Amino acid sequence: SFDVLVVGGGPAGASAAIYAARKGIRTGLVAERFGGQVLDTMAIENLISVPYTEGPKLAAHLEEHVNAYDVDLLKGHTASALKVASDGALHEVEFDNGATLSAKTVVLATGARWRTMGVPGEDEYRNKGVTFCPHCDGPLFKGKRVAVIGGGNSGVEAAIDLAGVVGHVTLIEFLDEMRADEVLQRKLRSLDNVDVVLSARTTEVIGDGAQVTGLDYEDRTTGETEHLDLEGVFVQIGLLPNTEWLKGAVELTDRGEIVIDEDGKTNVPGVVAAGDAASSPAKQIVVALGGGATAALTAFDHLIRTSAP
Numbered sequence: 296s297f298d299v300l301v302v303g304g305g306p307a308g309a310s311a312a313i314y315a316a317r318k319g320i321r322t323g324l325v326a327e328r329f330g331g332q333v334l335d336t337m338a339i340e341n342l343i344s345v346p347y348t349e350g351p352k353l354a355a356h357l358e359e360h361v362n363a364y365d366v367d368l369l370k371g372h373t374a375s376a377l378k379v380a381s382d383g384a385l386h387e388v389e390f391d392n393g394a395t396l397s398a399k400t401v402v403l404a405t406g407a408r409w410r411t412m413g414v415p416g417e418d419e420y421r422n423k424g425v426t427f428c429p430h431c432d433g434p435l436f437k438g439k440r441v442a443v444i445g446g447g448n449s450g451v452e453a454a455i456d457l458a459g460v461v462g463h464v465t466l467i468e469f470l471d472e473m474r475a476d477e478v479l480q481r482k483l484r485s486l487d488n489v490d491v492v493l494s495a496r497t498t499e500v501i502g503d504g505a506q507v508t509g510l511d512y513e514d515r516t517t518g519e520t521e522h523l524d525l526e527g528v529f530v531q532i533g534l535l536p537n538t539e540w541l542k543g544a545v546e547l548t549d550r551g552e553i554v555i556d557e558d559g560k561t562n563v564p565g566v567v568a569a570g571d572a573a574s575s576p577a578k579q580i581v582v583a584l585g586g587g588a589t590a591a592l593t594a595f596d597h598l599i600r601t602s603a604p
C-alpha cells in the first residue's frame with residue numbers, strides 16, 4: 296500500500312507525486328494517459344518562466360521529473376471507483392481491469408475534458424483555428440475575427456475577454472437567449488466589436504485545409520444556413536470533469552467538480568484533490584501545478600497527524 300496514491304498524470308498529478316515523493320513517503324501515481332490535456336496542446340506560452348513550449352514536450356518533461364524520484368508510475372490504468380475508509384483504515388482505488396490499490400491518502404487529479412460540438416471541421420481544424428481556451432490562445436488571434444460558441448457564463452466571459460484582444464467577436468448561442476449572468480450579458484452588449492447571434496446551431500467549421508476560414512450555422516428560426524468569415528472558433532459549451540467514477544464517494548458540485556477547500560481537502564479525511572477535476576475556478580497548467588503541490592502537502596500533513604510513526 297501507499298502513503299500517497301495520486302490518480303491522474305496531468306500537471307496536477309505530476310506535481311503532487313513529486314511533492315509527495317520529496318517527503319520520502321511511499322508514493323504511487325496511476326494515470327490512464329500520462330500528460331493529460333497537455334498532450335493535446337500545441338503551443339504553451341503561459342507556463343510562467345517557460346516563455347514557449349509545446350504540449351508533448353512539456354508532458355515528457357513532467358514524466359522525466361516524476362521519474363527522477365522514487366514514484367511507482369503506473370500508466371494505462373483507469374480508476375473506476377474509490378472506496379473511502381473511515382477511522383484510519385486504508386482508502387481503496389479500484390481499476391477497470393479489476394486491480395485495487397490501497398493508500399493512506401489519495402490525491403484525486405483526473406482532470407477534465409472539453410465538450411465538443413461534434414460538427415464537421417471541428418476535429419480537423421483543432422489547434423488550426425478551433426480552440427477551447429481563451430486564456431491560452433486569445434493572443435494568437437490578435438486583430439482577427441473569431442467566433443465564440445456558447446452563451447453560458449464561460450462563453451460570455453470568453454467573448455468579453457477576447458473582445459479586448461482580437462478584432463471582432465461573434466458569439467453564437469443555440470437557444471433564443473443567453474444563459475450567462477445578466478451582469479456579464481450587459482457587459483458583453485456594451486462592447487462595440489461583439490455581435491451576438493441567438494437561435495443558431497453551428498453546422499460546420501470551414502477551412503482551407505491548413506487553417507479555419509469560416510463557420511456555417513443554421514438560423515433556427517428560419518432554417519436557413521448562414522456563413523461567417525473568420526479565423527478562430529472558441530468552443531465554450533462546457534468543461535466536463537473526469538469524476539464520474541467518484542460519485543457517491545466524495546462531494547461533487549452540481550457540475551461534477553470535486554469540492555475542495557483552499558488546502559485541497561475534500562469532504563473525506565485523507566482524500567485531497569487538485570487541478571481541473573476540482574472546484575477551483577481557473578483551469579490552467581500553472582494553477583494545476585500549484586494545486587497538486589498544495590494537495591500533496593495537505594496529504595503529508597494528514598499523514599504526520601494520523602499515522603503511527
Ligand code: FAD
Nearest residue numbers: 303304305306307327328331332374406431570571579580
Ligand atoms: P489533465 O491534464 O486533464 O490530466 C488528467 C489526468 O488524469 C490524465 O493523466 C488522465 O489520463 C488521467 N485520468 C482521467 N481519468 C482517469 C481515471 N478514471 N483513472 C486514471 N487516470 C485518469 N492551460 C494552460 O495553462 N496553457 C495553455 O496553453 C493551455 N492550452 C490548452 C489547450 C488545450 C487544447 C486544452 C484541452 C487545454 C489547455 N490548457 C492550457 C488547460 C490545461 O491543459 C489544463 O488546465 C491542465 O492540463 C489540467 O491539469 P490536470 O492535471 O488537472 O488534468
